[in-house]
Each structure stands twice: as C-alpha cells, then as structure tokens.
Amino acid sequence: MSAGTSATPLGKVRGLGSAAHGGAHWLEERFAAVALIPLSLWLVFSLILLPDLAQRTLAEWLRAPSAAVPMALFVIAAFKHGLDGVKVVIDDYVHDEGNRVGVHYLVAMAAIAGAALSLFALAKIAFGAA
Amino acid sequence: MTAPSKRPLSPHLTIWKWGPHMLVSILHRLTGNALTFAGLALLAWWLLAIAGNASAYADVAAAANHPLGLAVLVGLTWAFWQHFFSGLRHLVMDTGSGLELKINKLFAILTIAAALFATAVTWFFLMGVNR
Numbered sequence: 001m002s003a004g005t006s007a008t009p010l011g012k013v014r015g016l017g018s019a020a021h022g023g024a025h026w027l028e029e030r031f032a033a034v035a036l037i038p039l040s041l042w043l044v045f046s047l048i049l050l051p052d053l054a055q056r057t058l059a060e061w062l063r064a065p066s067a068a069v070p071m072a073l074f075v076i077a078a079f080k081h082g083l084d085g086v087k088v089v090i091d092d093y094v095h096d097e098g099n100r101v102g103v104h105y106l107v108a109m110a111a112i113a114g115a116a117l118s119l120f121a122l123a124k125i126a127f128g129a130a
Numbered sequence: 131m132t133a134p135s136k137r138p139l140s141p142h143l144t145i146w147k148w149g150p151h152m153l154v155s156i157l158h159r160l161t162g163n164a165l166t167f168a169g170l171a172l173l174a175w176w177l178l179a180i181a182g183n184a185s186a187y188a189d190v191a192a193a194a195n196h197p198l199g200l201a202v203l204v205g206l207t208w209a210f211w212q213h214f215f216s217g218l219r220h221l222v223m224d225t226g227s228g229l230e231l232k233i234n235k236l237f238a239i240l241t242i243a244a245a246l247f248a249t250a251v252t253w254f255f256l257m258g259v260n261r
Contacts (some may be wrong), residue, residue: 030196030224032258033217046253055187058180078173082166089159105133114174128181 029088032081040076059125068126079115084128085110150238157242158216161209169206207252212245 046067050057061067086107094100177192189199193199219237228237 030221034221037214037218040210044210044252048252054190055180055184057167062180075177077172078170082162082170085159085162086166089163110172114170118174118177120179121174125177 001122009056029084030078035073036081039070039077042070043074062122066128068122072122075115075118075122079111079118083111086111126129142218150235150242154216154219154238154241157212158220160214161216165206168202169209172184172202172206204249204253208245210248211248211252212241215241215244215248 011030047053050061087104088105090107092101093101117130176190179186194203219228219241221238223234242249
C-alpha cells in the first residue's frame with residue numbers, strides 16, 4: 001500500500017510509518033534465543049548423563065561429531081544471544097552517544113573473542129591427537 | 131521551566147507495589163548478564179582446559195570443587211534455569227498471549243518455582259548419580 005491511498009488516519013500511519021527494519025532486528029534477536037532452547041537442554045542433560053566430568057571423559061565425548069557439532073552450535077548461539085541481550089542493556093543505560101558506541105564495540109569484540117577461543121578449543125579436542 | 135501547577139499529579143511514578151512480574155523482569159536481565167559475563171567466560175575457560183594439558187584441567191577442577199566455586203556454579207545453574215523459563219514466558223508474551231493480569235502473574239510465579247526446582251534436580255543428579 002502506498003502512502004496517501006487511504007483517507008483514514010490509520011491508513012496514513014500504515015502508509016507513512018516505520019522503515020520496517022525494526023521487526024527484522026527484533027526477530028533476529030529471538031533466533032539465537034529459540035536455538036538455545038534445545039541446545040542448552042542438550043548440554044545440561046549431557047553433563048548429567050556423562051559417567052563423570054573428568055578431562056579424559058569430556059575430551060572423548062567432545063571428539064565425537066554427535067557432541068562436537070551441538071557444542072559448537074551452542075557456543076555460537078550462546079555468545080550471539082549474550083551479545084544481543086547486553087546490547088539492549090547498554091542502549092538502556094549508556095546515554096552518551098560516544099560512550100555507547102565504544103561500549104558496544106568492546107562487548108562485541110569480547111563476545112567474538114570468547115566464541116573464537118571456545119571454537120578453537122573444540123577444534124583442538126576434535127582434531128587433536130587422542 | 132513552567133511554574134508548578136496546582137493541579138494534582140498522577141501518582142503513577144512514585145506509588146506502586148512490587149509484583150512477581152517486576153521481579154521476574156529484573157531477574158531476566160540480572161541472570162542474563164550473569165550468564166553472559168560469568169557463564170560464558172567459564173564456558174570458554176572450561177573448553178580450553180579440556181583441550182589443554184592435565185594441569186590446565188586440574189586448575190578448573192580445583193576451582194569447581196572449592197566451596198566458593200561450587201556456590202558460583204550452583205548460582206549460575208539457577209541463573210540459567212530462571213533465564214530459561216523466563217525466556218519461554220517472554221516468547222509466549224511475544225505472541226500477544228499471557229498478558230492478562232492474572233495469567234501474567236501466575237506465569238511469573240511459575241518461572242521462579244520451576245527454576246528453583248530445576249536447579250535442585252540438576253544438582254541432585256550432578257552430585258548424587260555421578261560421584
């Protein structure tokens with residue numbers, strides 16, 4: 001519907017409203033959240049079901065694709081979701097424009113570094129010598 | 131600044147009562163931040179230690195078995211379940227459901243109860259069955 005085709009106030013708002021980007025951002029924030037429902041439950045149940053939490057047991061568990069892949073997905077989704085959430089908190093509490101951009105960058109870099117370290121560790125476990 | 135009006139102010143900003151929905155909302159942010167800053171840092175440390183040598187993992191195990199470390203892990207477990215159930219509630223509310231006063235309050239109380247219960251069950255299995 002193009003702007004001005006409707007004579008009613010509601011029709012005008014619909015025609016001249018938002019840039020329609022907010023919804024996509026909102027949905028994107030929920031993507032990692034929804035992905036974390038099965039992934040986090042998988043992690044909790046796996047840790048409970050493992051015979052023990054010794055290094056050898058965990059390394060053997062994470063060497064198999066059936067654990068390495070969901071753990072990699074969990075790492076990616078968890079760091080993404082953590083970043084999504086902290087972004088909103090920063091927007092709420094850091095009011096100065098310059099500080100806000102700076103804090104956003106710092107937190108994003110920390111999240112990316114944390115995810116990279118975790119994925120590197122997983123690759124080392126999965127592809128390293130047994 | 132205009133002169134103060136003689137007309138009465140709405141009390142909406144200063145007179146209010148704590149409710150479960152407010153507690154759960156604040157807990158969602160609190161637990162989310164705890165899980166992000168403490169939980170994800172520990173996740174990375176734990177994975178790197180598993181990938182590392184025996185002494186690297188011994189450091190993690192020692193920290194996890196220390197009473198203070200154990201308290202942090204139990205706290206993070208509770209934070210996870212509180213954020214999990216509260217997050218499910220948010221996804222339901224995102225659809226436009228569960229916003230009526232009574233249902234909203236009930237779901238808020240349920241997330242607190244479910245999180246405490248799930249934390250107890252998780253640690254019952256972690257401590258009882260495995261070791």
